[in-house]
Amino acid sequence: MSRLGDRLKELRGNLSLMDVEKGSGIPRFTISRYESGENVPSPSKIKQLAAFFEIPYPELRKTFYEELFLTNPDEKEAMLACVFENLNKEELLARLHQMGQ
Numbered sequence: 001m002s003r004l005g006d007r008l009k010e011l012r013g014n015l016s017l018m019d020v021e022k023g024s025g026i027p028r029f030t031i032s033r034y035e036s037g038e039n040v041p042s043p044s045k046i047k048q049l050a051a052f053f054e055i056p057y058p059e060l061r062k063t064f065y066e067e068l069f070l071t072n073p074d075e076k077e078a079m080l081a082c083v084f085e086n087l088n089k090e091e092l093l094a095r096l097h098q099m100g101q
Contacts, residue, residue, distance in 0.1 A: 002037035004064040011053045024052035
């Protein structure tokens with residue numbers, strides 16, 4: 001079980017996986033795999049779950065990424081490389097500028 005899986009089960013409480021599927025749009029078997037740690041949710045799926053459970057996206061995202069980076073420090077570098085690869089130079093400079101303000 002993962003920290004994110006534990007957190008999702010906690011948030012789900014007495015709701016069934018079907019209830020979460022209906023409310024979030026994420027198939028119940030996928031949610032079950034997130035809870036068991038078999039699958040890793042994408043940022044968009046974490047957003048959907050955060051919206052469904054009415055918690056801030058950064059809070060749920062942090063639960064997942066802290067665990068990921070603690071267990072595999074190289075994952076952070078790989079993820080950052082993917083992010084930067086998908087940004088063009090102008091977008092990257094604009095975001096860096098915003099961060100510096």
